[in-house]
Amino acid sequence: MKIVASTKLKSELKEKLIANYPELKFYFFKNMAEAIDDLLDADVFITYGEDLTEEIIMKVKKLKWIMVFSAGVEKLPFRAIKQKGILVTNARGIHxxxxxxxxxxxxxxxxxxxxxxxxxxxxxxxxxxxxxxxxxxxxxxxxxxxxxxxxxxxxxxxxxxxxxxxxxxxxxxxxxxxxxxxxxxxxxxxxxxxxxxxxxxxxxxxxxxxxxxxxxxxxxxxxxxxxxxxxxxxxxxxxxxxxxxxxxxxxxxxxxxxxxxxxxxxxxxxxxxTPHLSGISNQYLPRAIEIFENNLKEFLSGKKEFINVIDLDHGY
Missing domain, CATH: 3.40.50.720 (NAD(P)-binding Rossmann-like Domain)
Known part of the structure; x- marks a missing residue:
């Protein structure tokens, strides 16, 4: 299984994921420009939710799940995602x-x-x-x-x-x-x-x-x-x-x-x-990783009891 991330993560967080799931292939990038080639045949995509377009979604071949490392998902191309039958979860509660x-x-x-x-x-x-x-x-x-x-x-x-x-x-x-x-x-x-x-x-x-x-x-x-x-x-x-x-x-x-x-x-x-900082915390990414790992275990087991599933019709 191939997991691609366009989110900037600290080395220790990336190393933790690799160590916890040695059977999976993780590809970490700093932005979509770097991630796009690997995203086309990825199974899972980790993003902040601002870098996906309808054009990109229509090009992906295997993508089954998008994990958004923020609460806001309003910039996602919901119509294309729904058309492809892709699961979307977010980091609701992280803030x-x-x-x-x-x-x-x-x-x-x-x-x-x-x-x-x-x-x-x-x-x-x-x-x-x-x-x-x-x-x-x-x-x-x-x-x-x-x-x-x-x-x-x-x-x-x-x-x-x-x-x-x-x-x-x-x-x-x-x-x-x-x-x-x-x-x-x-x-x-x-x-x-x-x-x-x-x-x-x-x-x-x-x-x-x-x-x-x-x-x-x-x-x-x-x-x-x-x-x-x-x-x-x-x-x-x-x-x-x-x-x-x-x-x-x-x-x-x-x-x-x-x-x-x-x-x-x-x-x-x-x-x-105040300059849009009410949600800033040094615990932001560790909490996001915790939500991701919880859902990853469900994804791998096939139980599909995911948390923070986004309703693609309502947009949240």
């Missing part, structure tokens, strides 16, 4: 701990006025009138109650926050006090003091956070986006912030990245900008 930690750090940063306190410190200003807010008793609304959203809810409950989650079915999810569907989105928005978007990029979610949605939030609400920049209509968010329809936005993802130097977000006092 849940760092992204949940980031989210709570940002919630605390806003509630405890960290930006103002740091500014005062730099200016040698002693001001005990800076307003402080407790998280206890506040409500957190999470758009996307998957692995990441659930981890965020778990951490929020430690702070005695009420948690409301949104998913497609409205089914119960651990760590959420209430669950709603998109038809009940207004209820979540009206009740929440903090609204966190962990939404994927799909035709149904792109530009979902628009003026109408923002106007349903509390004027004191904080919006946090760690999902996809495409989920938000940025001009609508800017207007909502300027007109006081919401209090603050914490943004880790944007329509265009890197965020252009002249973008209004950089200068807005009620916006916190």
């Amino acid at each position: 849940k701990i760092p992204m949940a930690e980031y989210t709570m750090a940002m919630i605390l940063q806003v509630a405890r006025q960290a930006k103002q306190l740091i500014s005062n410190e730099q200016k040698h200003v002693w001001d005990r009138s800076v307003p402080m807010t407790e998280l206890s008793g506040k409500t957190l609304g999470v758009l996307g109650a998957g692995a990441i959203g659930t981890q965020i809810a778990k951490y929020a409950q430690v702070f005695n926050m009420k948690t409301i989650g949104l998913n497609r079915s409205g089914r119960s999810v651990e760590a959420f006090d209430e669950m709603v569907t998109v038809n009940e989105l207004g209820y979540l928005l009206e009740k929440s003091d903090f609204v966190v978007s962990v939404l994927p990029s799909t035709p149904k979610t792109d530009r979902m956070i628009n003026r109408e949605v923002l106007q349903q939030m509390k004027a004191s609400a904080v919006f946090i986006n760690i999902g996809r920049g495409q989920n938000v209509v940025e001009v609508d968010l800017i207007s909502a912030l300027e007109e006081g329809e919401i209090a603050h936005a914490v943004l880790d993802v944007f329509e265009k990245e890197p965020l252009p130097a002249g973008h209004p977000f950089w200068e807005m006092e009620n916006v916190t900008v």
Whole structure:
């Protein structure tokens, strides 16, 4: 069996895979340009999900499984993959701990006025009138109650926050006090003091956070986006912030990245900008390898009880 990877892996991780599966042939490359020739007759392909095209998929001869070493799969050519009957799995859940930690750090940063306190410190200003807010008793609304959203809810409950989650079915999810569907989105928005978007990029979610949605939030609400920049209509968010329809936005993802130097977000006092790093962790690749090995064992045994299987019709 031939396994080709276009992902950059540390030597120890590559050596571990080779040692654990001596009967398999691994071919590691830095990018698709280097991998393409071997990919054409590979059985398994490991990728970050951004280098596959419909043209490449139609050329592969034996490919049975694509393992994506990220949670986002929106750039995959789903139609061609489905036509070829290729299994796709991803690394969903790999980001849940760092992204949940980031989210709570940002919630605390806003509630405890960290930006103002740091500014005062730099200016040698002693001001005990800076307003402080407790998280206890506040409500957190999470758009996307998957692995990441659930981890965020778990951490929020430690702070005695009420948690409301949104998913497609409205089914119960651990760590959420209430669950709603998109038809009940207004209820979540009206009740929440903090609204966190962990939404994927799909035709149904792109530009979902628009003026109408923002106007349903509390004027004191904080919006946090760690999902996809495409989920938000940025001009609508800017207007909502300027007109006081919401209090603050914490943004880790944007329509265009890197965020252009002249973008209004950089200068807005009620916006916190971070450079798409909420999921960064030194445990990223080891966790991805763990998911891959779990599925590889299923693949080799023929049991096919895979985790993180992507629904090619829905795109996640």
